[in-house]
Amino acid sequence: MKVFKLWLDPKKCKGCLRCELACSFHKSGHKFFNPELSSTTVSRSNENKKIIMKIDDTCDFCENEDAPLCVKYCVFGARGAIK
Amino acid sequence: MKKTSDKHYGYAGNILRINLTDNKIWIEPTEKYANRWIGGRAINTWILLNELDPEVKWNDPQNLLTFGVGVLVGTLAPGACRISVDTKNVFNDGIGSANVGGFFGAELKFAGFDNIVISGKAKNPVYIWICNGKIEIRNADSIWGKTTWETEREIRQNLNDEKIRVAAIGPAGENLVKSACIIADRGCAAGGSGCGAVMGSKNLKAIAVRGKRSIEVAQPDRFMIAVDKEMGKINKWQLINEIREKGYYGAMGGRLDSPSWEQGYRPVRNGQDEHWGKDKIAKIAEQEIKKYRKATVACFSCPISCKPWMDIKEGPYKVQGEGWWNNSANSYCTKIDNTNLEAAIYAHLLTNQLGLDGDNAAQAISWAFECYEKGLITKKETDGLELVWGNYQVMIEMLKKLAYREGFGDFLADGALKAAEKLGKNSEKFVIHVKGQDSLDGIRINKGWGFGIILSPVAGRHLRGSLNGFWLRSDRPINSYENVPEDIYYNQKKKAVQDMLGLCSYVYGQTVDDWVELFSSATGRLLSKDELLHIGLQTHNLEKAFNTIHAGFDRNDDYPCKRYYNEPVKSGPYKGEHIDHEIWDRMLDTIYRLHGWDIETGWQTRKGLEKIGLNDIANKLEKENRLK
Numbered sequence: 001m002k003v004f005k006l007w008l009d010p011k012k013c014k015g016c017l018r019c020e021l022a023c024s025f026h027k028s029g030h031k032f033f034n035p036e037l038s039s040t041t042v043s044r045s046n047e048n049k050k051i052i053m054k055i056d057d058t059c060d061f062c063e064n065e066d067a068p069l070c071v072k073y074c075v076f077g078a079r080g081a082i083k
Numbered sequence: 084m085k086k087t088s089d090k091h092y093g094y095a096g097n098i099l100r101i102n103l104t105d106n107k108i109w110i111e112p113t114e115k116y117a118n119r120w121i122g123g124r125a126i127n128t129w130i131l132l133n134e135l136d137p138e139v140k141w142n143d144p145q146n147l148l149t150f151g152v153g154v155l156v157g158t159l160a161p162g163a164c165r166i167s168v169d170t171k172n173v174f175n176d177g178i179g180s181a182n183v184g185g186f187f188g189a190e191l192k193f194a195g196f197d198n199i200v201i202s203g204k205a206k207n208p209v210y211i212w213i214c215n216g217k218i219e220i221r222n223a224d225s226i227w228g229k230t231t232w233e234t235e236r237e238i239r240q241n242l243n244d245e246k247i248r249v250a251a252i253g254p255a256g257e258n259l260v261k262s263a264c265i266i267a268d269r270g271c272a273a274g275g276s277g278c279g280a281v282m283g284s285k286n287l288k289a290i291a292v293r294g295k296r297s298i299e300v301a302q303p304d305r306f307m308i309a310v311d312k313e314m315g316k317i318n319k320w321q322l323i324n325e326i327r328e329k330g331y332y333g334a335m336g337g338r339l340d341s342p343s344w345e346q347g348y349r350p351v352r353n354g355q356d357e358h359w360g361k362d363k364i365a366k367i368a369e370q371e372i373k374k375y376r377k378a379t380v381a382c383f384s385c386p387i388s389c390k391p392w393m394d395i396k397e398g399p400y401k402v403q404g405e406g407w408w409n410n411s412a413n414s415y416c417t418k419i420d421n422t423n424l425e426a427a428i429y430a431h432l433l434t435n436q437l438g439l440d441g442d443n444a445a446q447a448i449s450w451a452f453e454c455y456e457k458g459l460i461t462k463k464e465t466d467g468l469e470l471v472w473g474n475y476q477v478m479i480e481m482l483k484k485l486a487y488r489e490g491f492g493d494f495l496a497d498g499a500l501k502a503a504e505k506l507g508k509n510s511e512k513f514v515i516h517v518k519g520q521d522s523l524d525g526i527r528i529n530k531g532w533g534f535g536i537i538l539s540p541v542a543g544r545h546l547r548g549s550l551n552g553f554w555l556r557s558d559r560p561i562n563s564y565e566n567v568p569e570d571i572y573y574n575q576k577k578k579a580v581q582d583m584l585g586l587c588s589y590v591y592g593q594t595v596d597d598w599v600e601l602f603s604s605a606t607g608r609l610l611s612k613d614e615l616l617h618i619g620l621q622t623h624n625l626e627k628a629f630n631t632i633h634a635g636f637d638r639n640d641d642y643p644c645k646r647y648y649n650e651p652v653k654s655g656p657y658k659g660e661h662i663d664h665e666i667w668d669r670m671l672d673t674i675y676r677l678h679g680w681d682i683e684t685g686w687q688t689r690k691g692l693e694k695i696g697l698n699d700i701a702n703k704l705e706k707e708n709r710l711k
Contacts, residue, residue: 014388016382016383016388017383032303033159033297033298049392075386
């Protein structure tokens, strides 16, 4: 699936970081998990719950995957793909 | 155990050892223990049982404080975030064990460690800084005395990294209050057993962690199929959308029509009753709690998000933070007979800041309220406070006094049983405890709940084998004794496996078969369901042996407190329910037989232990003259 853009919705994000795990799984060639390598980052403030979501320019929109893995493994509807 | 590779997939690979007396730091390979004990709680317990002398008390420097991250933590396994914290229980010197979620455990694995074992005592307050395999023991003078929230904030600022995860004690742990817990990520409590007091006794304020390493799985594509299968079940769960919106309390236990209000989960007025009036329930149920719930938030790798973020915007109880559980409604509402919800939410978030375990702390306080009601204590002893049912201002004041051991708080700080010993006047008959530890639960109605709580080696914890949790939607009649020992025997094994793997109990639909698939594909170790459960059974027996050797427990310690026999439930649809002593005795006989333990003493037997491959534990018990 060719994806050209990802959208993010911090209001729906719960801060579980499954997107970061999924991204690192893709970037490692399906070998390991390491949020540090993720092209997308999520931070949740412990002061006020404010969520900040980002995607950097190392994102390849999950080339060669059926769908972007960060979208597939977000169960809260906080991100999606635009073809 | 068959392995597909010599590489330790799924693990960080290292166990960190620190002696705070001489600042000695060393590392062991996880493999030394993992081949036999898998991970998390089981590795911790094995180390405690083999390295602690029975003469060591909980606050001796020789006591060990262990943190064990589950094997699946750091991966996409749904709800894999849990750490087991194990040590000597401060209430009874038996096994202490607390389980906690959040983000700290995953970060520890990414920093290179599966477990931490801390011994000794620092001369002055310190905190441990673990950064990508590097360890520093740092001065904690500037954070000693501060709350857990302030501690996290200051450590992050000082080390200039907002991604640092912190597990800390608050003033309660520093002051060696027995109901002290360890708070991870500001809102997640390793509660019960007084783990926070053990940490305080070592002058250890906090552990801060940052990790950038990888967790590799053995068979990635097979692993992801297992993850997807679990996710499929979770997403089809009829309650999932409601839970994601409202959290567990709002969608389940705190609903006005939840069975939790009638089935004895919530003791009223220190356990005088197990039923609360509907008018009172309505003041703290979902339709009220939602006014203060800003959203729900999730732990690491959790697809449920059961935790509400509470926000009281103004007034004397202005506060915001993570958490309000089913337990909170017991501790800060029914037990004290309080219907002021803002005060109760504030109390919950206050205990997180002070580093108090709400379950233990509220029990000691509600015992004091009952003593006041009965005239056994007066304003003279309580520093002028009126401990009258429903007095939420006094409840909050007492939490503060408890954490700082101020005045009457100091009197309660070693737990209700110790306070009753000091007070006398037969006040011990109002203490709700299990094996000496203040207990959260009512058990007269729900027999599967109660038997699991009393039989838990960790002195009264309802997630260690109990049946009939209202979230389980069991068909079993709630007040039935039928098959309770048999089912709890199975659950004891199953929960031990769950804690080795680091999975959360609140993730829907998990089966042991699912765990076998996740575990095998993550680690490359080919274990069957029976083999995994067998290690769970062994783990339960390690804890039992620890209690026998270190606390001297026997059959007499497997009974509930007398109130639960002698004072039936006073109101509601289960009015008249109580524990039948004869049936309880028969249930004990049954579960001892299933375990291969001695019926008369409740001790383990050589025959029973050898049957499950614990010959070494039988030898250890024999050496202490505690084996049948």
